[in-house]
Amino acid sequence: QVQLQESGPGLVKPSETLSLTCTVSGGSISSYYWNWIRQPPGKGLEWIGYIYYSGSTNYNPSLKSRVTISVDTSKNQFSLKLTSVTAADTAVYYCARHVGTTPYAEIVYWGQGTLVTVSS
Amino acid sequence: DIVMTQSPDSLAVSLGERATINCKSSQSVLYSSNNYLTWYQQKPGQPPKLLIYWASTRESGVPDRFSGSGSGTDFTLTISSLQAEDVAVYYCQQYYSTPFTFGPGTKVDIK
Numbered sequence: 358q359v360q361l362q363e364s365g366p367g368l369v370k371p372s373e374t375l376s377l378t379c380t381v382s383g384g385s386i387s388s389y390y391w392n393w394i395r396q397p398p399g400k401g402l403e404w405i406g407y408i409y410y411s412g413s414t415n416y417n418p419s420l421k422s423r424v425t426i427s428v429d430t431s432k433n434q435f436s437l438k439l440t441s442v443t444a445a446d447t448a449v450y451y452c453a454r455h456v457g458t459t460p461y462a463e464i465v466y467w468g469q470g471t472l473v474t475v476s477s
Numbered sequence: 478d479i480v481m482t483q484s485p486d487s488l489a490v491s492l493g494e495r496a497t498i499n500c501k502s503s504q505s506v507l508y509s510s511n512n513y514l515t516w517y518q519q520k521p522g523q524p525p526k527l528l529i530y531w532a533s534t535r536e537s538g539v540p541d542r543f544s545g546s547g548s549g550t551d552f553t554l555t556i557s558s559l560q561a562e563d564v565a566v567y568y569c570q571q572y573y574s575t576p577f578t579f580g581p582g583t584k585v586d587i588k
Contacts (some may be wrong), residue, residue, distance in 0.1 A: 402525065402568060417576040418478075451524055461572050463515045465536070466569040467524035 359384040361452045361468035369446075369475050375439040378437070379452030379468060386410050386433045393426060393437045395448040403448075407460055408435055415460070437445040442475045449473075479503050479571050483580035489588040496556040499581045500569035505549045513573035516545055516554045517581075518565045527570060561587060562582065 363453055365377035377429035379391065393405040408471040416424050420439070428435040439446060454466040480503040493497045506513045512532035517525035520526045527536045529545035532552055556563055564587060569580040 389543075401581045402570070402579040404575075404579070415575050419576070453524075454531075455572075461513060461534075463527055463530035463572065464570075465527050467526075470524055 359435075359466045360455065361454065361466055363450060363468045363471040364465075365471060365473070367472060367474060368441055369473060370477050371443055371475055372441055375437070375442050375446060375473055377437045377450055377452075377471065377473070379435050379437075379477045380452075381433045382429065382433075386406065386430055386460050389429065390455050390458075391426075391435045392453045392455070392460075392464060394453055394464075396451070397448040399474075405439075405450075409460075412476050427438065428464065444475050447475045478576055479506065479574060479578050481569055481578050482579035483567075483569060483583050484489060487584040487586065489586045490549075490556075490559045491588045492561065493558050494588075496559050496563070496585055498554045498567050498569075498585070500547075500552040500554070500580050502550045502552075502571055502573075504573070506524065506571045506573035507549050512548055512552070513551055513571055514545075515572065516543075516570045517570065518563075519568065520565045530579045546572075547570060556585070559587070587588070 360382045362380045369375045387410045390407045392407040408414045423440045425438040449470040451470045452468045453464045454460045456465045482501045484499045514532040516529040519525045533545045566582045
């Protein structure tokens with residue numbers, strides 16, 4: 358069974374860069390699309406973007422200027438960087454995978470999520 | 478972007494009664510006879526759990542009291558007989574085009 362685990366700092370200062378890593382276990386990172394999704398406390402879900410194992414990416418235009426998603430197939434990990442953060446970026450960040458080898462399918466695998474707070 | 482809306486924002490239903498949640502997309506998510514729409518259930522402190530995909534296909538292991546219907550731009554999630562463990566927030570999501578977008582959520586409680 359595929360499992361995903363987010364890791365990274367829980368506190369980031371305003372204007373700095375948020376960096377998170379998702380470690381995939383129970384399966385290979387190859388052949389799939391890997392997503393980052395976030396949820397501000399008490400609010401709804403926002404798709405940040407995805408990366409294909411080959412490195413191609415697709416970002417939400419609302420965040421595109423600040424987001425970079427990268428993949429390390431040797432470590433079975435993919436990562437998120439979000440620059441110039443503000444309090445509005447405070448959220449639970451989830452990594453997630455679609456059911457199959459296309460991004461146009463349901464997201465069935467989710468990490469437990471990690472809360473990142475932006476505060477000085 | 479495809480904007481997803483849901484109604485109501487919240488509802489309270491008696492145990493054993495029916496709960497109905499509506500979801501509307503700003504443009505059709507139907508392509509080649511498939512509606513690119515999912516329903517998720519989220520309980521506090523947990524990630525979303527997939528309930529329904531292709532608008533009406535129940536995920537393996539999901540109780541059959543959950544059903545999805547609709548096509549094009551209008552969709553419905555029905556819980557036929559509400560159980561205590563169904564208290565949660567329910568989200569619809571389209572995967573027809575990027576950016577993938579979610580509805581704002583509907584909170585379901587026990588009356």
